[in-house]
Amino acid sequence: MTSANRIILIVCSLALAAVIFLPIWRIELDAAQYPEGLELKIYSNKLAGNVEIINGLNHYIGMKTLHADDFIEFTVLPYIIGFFALSFLAVAISGKRKWVYVLFAAFLLFGIVAMVDFYRWLYDYGHDLDPNAPIIVPGMAYQPPLIGFKQLLNFGAFSIPDIGGWTFIAVGVLLAYCTAREIWLSKKNTSNEKHQF
Amino acid sequence: MKLKQYLVLSLAAATMATSFQACRPKGAGNAVTGDAAQRTYIPPGQYDEFYNFVSGGFSGQMSVYGLPSGRLFRVIPVFSVDPEKGWGFSEETKPMLQTSHGFVPWDDLHHIESSFTDGMPDGKWMFANSNNTPRLARINLQTFRTDEIIEIPNTGGNHCSPFTTENSEYVIAATRFSVPPDGEGDVAIDSYKENFKGHISFVSVDKESGEFDIAFQLKTPGLNFDLSSAGKGVSNGWLFISCYNSEQAHTLLEVNASKNDKDFIMAINWKKAEEYFKAGRGKKQTNVRYAHNKWDEHTHSATHEIKTEVTVLDITEFEDLAYLIPCPKSPHGADVSPTGEYIVGSGKLAALIPVFSFEKLQNAISNSDFESERYDGIPVVKYESALHGEVEKPGLGPLHTEFDEKGNAYTSFFVSSEVVKWNIETLEVLDRQPTYYSVGHLMVAGGNSKNPYGKYLVAYNKITKDRFLPTGPELCHSAQLFDISGDKMELLLDFPTIGEPHYAQALPANLLMDKSLQIYDINANKHPYKTNGEAEAKVVREGNIVRVYMTTIRSHITPDVIEGIQMGDEVYFHVTNLEQDWDMPHGFAIKGANNSELLIMPGETTTLKWVPDRTGIFPFYCTDFCSALHQEMSGYVRVSPKGSSTPIKYYTGESKPTT
Numbered sequence: 138m139t140s141a142n143r144i145i146l147i148v149c150s151l152a153l154a155a156v157i158f159l160p161i162w163r164i165e166l167d168a169a170q171y172p173e174g175l176e177l178k179i180y181s182n183k184l185a186g187n188v189e190i191i192n193g194l195n196h197y198i199g200m201k202t203l204h205a206d207d208f209i210e211f212t213v214l215p216y217i218i219g220f221f222a223l224s225f226l227a228v229a230i231s232g233k234r235k236w237v238y239v240l241f242a243a244f245l246l247f248g249i250v251a252m253v254d255f256y257r258w259l260y261d262y263g264h265d266l267d268p269n270a271p272i273i274v275p276g277m278a279y280q281p282p283l284i285g286f287k288q289l290l291n292f293g294a295f296s297i298p299d300i301g302g303w304t305f306i307a308v309g310v311l312l313a314y315c316t317a318r319e320i321w322l323s324k325k326n327t328s329n330e331k332h333q334f
Numbered sequence: 335m336k337l338k339q340y341l342v343l344s345l346a347a348a349t350m351a352t353s354f355q356a357c358r359p360k361g362a363g364n365a366v367t368g369d370a371a372q373r374t375y376i377p378p379g380q381y382d383e384f385y386n387f388v389s390g391g392f393s394g395q396m397s398v399y400g401l402p403s404g405r406l407f408r409v410i411p412v413f414s415v416d417p418e419k420g421w422g423f424s425e426e427t428k429p430m431l432q433t434s435h436g437f438v439p440w441d442d443l444h445h446i447e448s449s450f451t452d453g454m455p456d457g458k459w460m461f462a463n464s465n466n467t468p469r470l471a472r473i474n475l476q477t478f479r480t481d482e483i484i485e486i487p488n489t490g491g492n493h494c495s496p497f498t499t500e501n502s503e504y505v506i507a508a509t510r511f512s513v514p515p516d517g518e519g520d521v522a523i524d525s526y527k528e529n530f531k532g533h534i535s536f537v538s539v540d541k542e543s544g545e546f547d548i549a550f551q552l553k554t555p556g557l558n559f560d561l562s563s564a565g566k567g568v569s570n571g572w573l574f575i576s577c578y579n580s581e582q583a584h585t586l587l588e589v590n591a592s593k594n595d596k597d598f599i600m601a602i603n604w605k606k607a608e609e610y611f612k613a614g615r616g617k618k619q620t621n622v623r624y625a626h627n628k629w630d631e632h633t634h635s636a637t638h639e640i641k642t643e644v645t646v647l648d649i650t651e652f653e654d655l656a657y658l659i660p661c662p663k664s665p666h667g668a669d670v671s672p673t674g675e676y677i678v679g680s681g682k683l684a685a686l687i688p689v690f691s692f693e694k695l696q697n698a699i700s701n702s703d704f705e706s707e708r709y710d711g712i713p714v715v716k717y718e719s720a721l722h723g724e725v726e727k728p729g730l731g732p733l734h735t736e737f738d739e740k741g742n743a744y745t746s747f748f749v750s751s752e753v754v755k756w757n758i759e760t761l762e763v764l765d766r767q768p769t770y771y772s773v774g775h776l777m778v779a780g781g782n783s784k785n786p787y788g789k790y791l792v793a794y795n796k797i798t799k800d801r802f803l804p805t806g807p808e809l810c811h812s813a814q815l816f817d818i819s820g821d822k823m824e825l826l827l828d829f830p831t832i833g834e835p836h837y838a839q840a841l842p843a844n845l846l847m848d849k850s851l852q853i854y855d856i857n858a859n860k861h862p863y864k865t866n867g868e869a870e871a872k873v874v875r876e877g878n879i880v881r882v883y884m885t886t887i888r889s890h891i892t893p894d895v896i897e898g899i900q901m902g903d904e905v906y907f908h909v910t911n912l913e914q915d916w917d918m919p920h921g922f923a924i925k926g927a928n929n930s931e932l933l934i935m936p937g938e939t940t941t942l943k944w945v946p947d948r949t950g951i952f953p954f955y956c957t958d959f960c961s962a963l964h965q966e967m968s969g970y971v972r973v974s975p976k977g978s979s980t981p982i983k984y985y986t987g988e989s990k991p992t993t
Contacts, residue, residue, distance in 0.1 A: 291750045
């Protein structure tokens with residue numbers, strides 16, 4: 138494993154540690170009456186932003202109120218991210234190429250599972266509506282987009298990664314780069330019958 | 335990896351991030367027409383084109399603005415006390431705010447409608463409703479004062495009011511909160527369906543004097559009535575009322591009154607109701623108590639009387655009085671087009687606007703094209719049978735519709751915060767403009783008449799947030815002026831309003847300005863405590879009541895020295911303003927009075943009651959800057975202990991001491 142890659146992994150480890158405390162995802166809501174916009178920030182361990190105002194508005198369409206306590210994710214997520222931060226550090230210290238591959242596979246899997254979980258979460262909230270809600274538009278669901286923009290009645294919902302999410306993505310990209318580089322190097326080494334390690 | 339590779343990679347990341355931002359639609363922004371300033375600017379000394387009478391909502395008052403400038407000219411006190419004008423504080427005005435519940439100092443003035451002759455504003459009166467303690471008021475458009483207030487019995491929340499018929503034969507008052515009829519009220523609230531009733535009052539208006547009289551009431555099932563419009567032209571003789579809570583829920587209406595897919599517009603054949611009433615088919619109800627308060631311009635005083643009888647016709651006992659038209663989702667506006675042919679229902683939770691045809695409604699009625707089940711005894715016309723068509727995807731939360739002179743309709747949308755223009759015949763959406771924010775009612779100049787004046791549309795907004803300089807948690811509501819003379823609506827102006835502007839009316843300036851009263855003729859003043867000139871100014875003791883016959887003229891008050899008042903006295907200052915000059919009111923106030931000032935118009939007599947709370951000298955003065963020597967327009971009252979030997983003594987100037 139190159140020392141450059143080891144440094145990258147150490148940087149990634151620190152970045153992941155920071156993600157525990159940074160907002161990971163952000164859902165922005167815009168409506169004529171809210172020129173200043175409303176914002177829902179999703180951290181690894183909590184919800185922040187205009188949660189109460191959004192809950193208040195959502196009762197018109199019968200959406201369940203958002204409470205951090207209802208999500209097991211907020212309990213386990215900081216530990217998972219912490220575990221990854223330590224793993225990045227451990228792999229960097231060990232310097233073993235094989236562990237880079239394992240780490241990449243685990244990180245990718247985690248990313249996919251996390252996004253699937255997030256989608257399921259949005260789907261439930263958007264579809265599980267109180268049949269006694271004041272406003273019922275036949276056939277209308279209020280699932281915010283996983284990423285990008287969607288108009289939900291008078292609200293435009295814009296969903297994007299926040300600083301923590303972008304960091305997470307950047308870590309993934311850097312890990313992918315390290316992995317690819319190590320694969321390339323290992324192939325080159327095998328063909329050259331030479332060990333660089 | 336080389337530097338170049340890093341650069342390419344970071345560029346790719348940045349592009350990705352910005353492309354996410356790019357897929358987000360831009361807001362409508364602030365599309366103000368380029369020459370808006372020119373089109374709303376009224377140069378100093380020049381007049382506006384329209385008087386705009388705007389409801390003051392929870393201020394209880396009516397405001398008068400100019401259009402297109404948005405300048406505020408006057409706040410006319412109606413249902414709430416106004417210490418600035420002595421309204422509800424002077425002895426003369428106190429009876430105006432009397433009700434069967436006693437003196438009520440505040441109310442919630444929702445809607446305004448002008449008096450009509452032949453379906454056009456005639457410039458005589460404005461009518462206004464109070465929502466809390468149900469009342470109806472008539473405002474005189476010569477004096478810009480409230481001339482009459484009548485309380486509405488059997489009613490809880492007079493929201494669906496004061497809409498008038500084509501010749502203002504009647505002003506309508508209808509209950510927003512159905513309640514048990516007066517005198518039968520002590521029932522379980524969950525017995526709503528059985529005991530709670532709606533009442534629609536037809537208050538007649540005397541063609542000359544304007545005087546109100548509750549001619550008859552129609553008793554209905556316990557629906558909530560929201561707004562109404564009388565038919566005009568082809569539909570003259572009919573009345574259309576939006577009804578919500580067809581569920582007849584009595585708790586958590588937010589949810590329980592929003593369940594039915596369709597509520598109703600009630601079509602009432604009021605000419606028929608009048609016939610039945612005149613034929614004596616109504617029942618006299620004598621357990622009601624309601625106030626009828628009238629202002630007399632000659633005595634400059636109000637009288638208050640309690641009435642105890644009303645005639646009620648139960649609509650379920652007549653076959654041909656009322657019909658229900660299904661209308662989606664808790665309708666607010668029920669608005670009749672200028673020709674009278676179309677009735678626009680605005681379901682505030684609906685995603686379309688149904689437009690009903692009067693002709694089709696008549697056909698459906700004559701063919702008995704009804705739903706198989708009646709609603710509490712009232713025939714329900716089939717939705718499709720009365721429908722002219724639906725405006726598709728107009729916006730979210732339609733509330734209220736008015737019309738221009740070119741066959742277009744304008745509907746306000748609260749939820750999507752916009753005004754939408756559409757064609758009445760083709761039902762095609764022609765234009766939409768955002769409002770800032772959450773428009774309630776809108777008003778087109780003359781937009782509820784047979785021949786709308788058009789040109790201007792005003793949106794009355796509930797939320798202003800970032801539109802004006804912030805003033806703490808409580809922000810003004812606002813009006814937004816649009817020019818509607820072209821194909822597209824053009825936003826010209828934002829202006830703040832008093833209280834909450836619900837409905838409004840705009841009348842051409844030339845209809846009113848020439849007959850606006852300038853002074854009250856002092857020779858026609860029939861006030862019982864009028865002072866006929868300074869020579870007759872006096873102070874009279876009647877037991878512990880002391881009457882001060884006082885005059886004001888630039889720049890002195892007569893008398894301005896008063897002695898002999900004692901603790902325990904009730905002092906009445908009857909102030910006659912001797913001026914006969916335009917714009918020359920005088921004010922009157924005295925130290926420590928648990929009361930407001932008086933503001934006395936030229937030729938008028940007004941009374942302030944004062945009960946001194948301590949001995950000593952009490953200055954009084956003119957509060958309305960009247961002349962160069964306004965500051966000198968003042969005087970003193972001496973208050974002595976009870977039983978003091980100080981005699982009554984009064985004068986102005988050394989030359990005329992009087993005892």
